Amino acid sequence: MSTLRIAVIGCGSIAKNRHLPEYQNNSNVEIVAVCDRVEERASEAAALYEATAYTKYEQLLAEETIDAVSVCLPNYLHAPVSIAALNAGCHVLCEKPMATSREEADQMIEAARKNDKKLMIGHNQRFVPSHQKAKQLIEQGELGKIYSFRTTFGHGGPEGWSADGARSWFFKKDQAFIGAMGDLGVHKADLLRYLLNEEFTDVAGFIETSAKENADVDDNAVLILKSENGIVGTLAASWAYTAKEDNSTIIYGENATLRLEDHPDYSLVAQYTNGEVVHYELGGIQSNDEGGQTNTNVIDHFVESILQDQDPLINGEEGKKSLEVILAAIESTKKEV
Template identity: 65%
Template sequence: MMKLKVGVIGCGSIAQHRHLPEYAANEQVELVAVCDIVSERAEEIATKYGVQAYTNYEDLFAHVDAVSVCTPNYLHASITIAALRAGVHVLCEKPMATSKEEAQAMIAAAKESGKKLMIAHNQRFVASHEKARQLIQNGEVGKIYSFRTAFGHPGPEGWSVDGKESWFFQKEKAFLGAMGDLGVHKTDLLRYVLGEEFTEVGAFVETTAKEFADVDDTAVCVLKTESGIIGTLAASWSYRREDNSTIIYGEKALLRIEDDSTYGLIVQYATGETVKYELGKIQTNESGGQRNSLVIEKFVGAILNDEEPAISGEEGMKSLAVILAALESNETKQIVKVTV
């Protein structure tokens, strides 16, 4: 069997904890290259995996079929477009870009090259989230009235390879703070679970906990969908313990998703009946999380089977658009329409 030759660009925490081990464990993949502008880091990771180290990403394109782009946010678009134009498939970390124009350029490059572009929104593949979507789709929850979702933890300094010096806290490299790191995951998740697009956003985006940062560390948004469902989304680097919960309020049932330490999904029906689903642990930055995020598996499968990626560039852009609208709302103090 021909194996897919893969390189990873950017050797920070997300590459070290997710992409590299998952590629290495995938029998359909041959990991051949890593790239990082910090040559010592590139060499160290290359030695660990027995692959070639690069400090210039363009040098590795000739040796791979596909790459993961795990760099700071501001480089996502330029590296992705360069890879696609070089005939290489791309799995890009989230948020896919720092503007709609960048996202559109990435999507166009994928179309022109005929190569796959997938965005690494792993929340969709969590068993409790898939089950919740299924229950909503088959009518068991009835009409959806409202929701609240949160994604928070103590912040990237605890796990980033560069600690407080990490690019996560530098506006020119990250563009967005907790809202781009965590909020975009939750907008993507809600779009997936509810099966609807968001049309309007009102938001407060602040820096309340990380005085050394020049990006947001806490954001709270009110979101409205096309059918009129309203709810809240909180994204924060100021939570002392990780919270990745979602509660959906429906006519026939209430869904508590990742809100209980044992049960990934608890369904409380209007009839009084409660059903608890034990679906395995969600992946977290803390130990004990699900090892395989399934993102690599889905990306590799899309290439080898020549299928549409599970989360296309268009999907990534729709989730990004909600975050961009939230930023605009915070700046203008107005409710902002989401435009893609």
């Protein structure tokens, strides 16, 4: 089995805590180059992983022989850098949200198709054990008809996680495009599509900036969603859950209710209408609270997709559909005027 030559573009927190260590732990990978416009950040990562440091991604793509690239940059750079890497002949794993518009997402998908390269979007929620078990139970018909859901993803905000703290690009509209919805909500949109195996046809959003004084993007958002078969529910994304992170999802069905990441001890609880309760211990969800050194399985899946020449689970089309839920929420707020 050949070793993949990898470059990571953007050496902030998501690269430092997820991409780089997970590549390092994959025996089929060699980290060849890293890039960050902050030279100190690039040099630090290069020294740690014995890679070559760059401050310009264009130079990296031109000078290095690379099989695949992780794009770990501010949201507004996801599309242009991913497209440049695809056009340079690299497979691309891009952080979420994949782009800032449908047009950008389409351009990324076309670049991957034209160059016959893999494009994967880093939606890690699909790989969480409780989420995979819940999908299995739903597909087996354990819940019967699904009526409703509620899902939430919230923490105290990027200042506790981002490499630049309170000065982070996450708070700047020209770089982030959207706030908590892009950081957290799009993950849950992707998860719901995965669990329910349905697309959302109606989306309404309530989007506020109420918790962060230094932000011109949303920090609290609640979406009301309706699927093609009439399943209705809510999705909340927040940077104002200051006491404890919440990453829970509840699915309400005809025969049972599934509680995902909602119990302190059990990652999945199935409550049946006949009174039976089943507790599953499946391992916890990755969390920013614990320093984040858990394996998300995103990198391993990306690497396997390349080596096995298989379409990744979250390809460009899937990433676009999850992005479209968030874009529809923004559009719904403009219709109210």
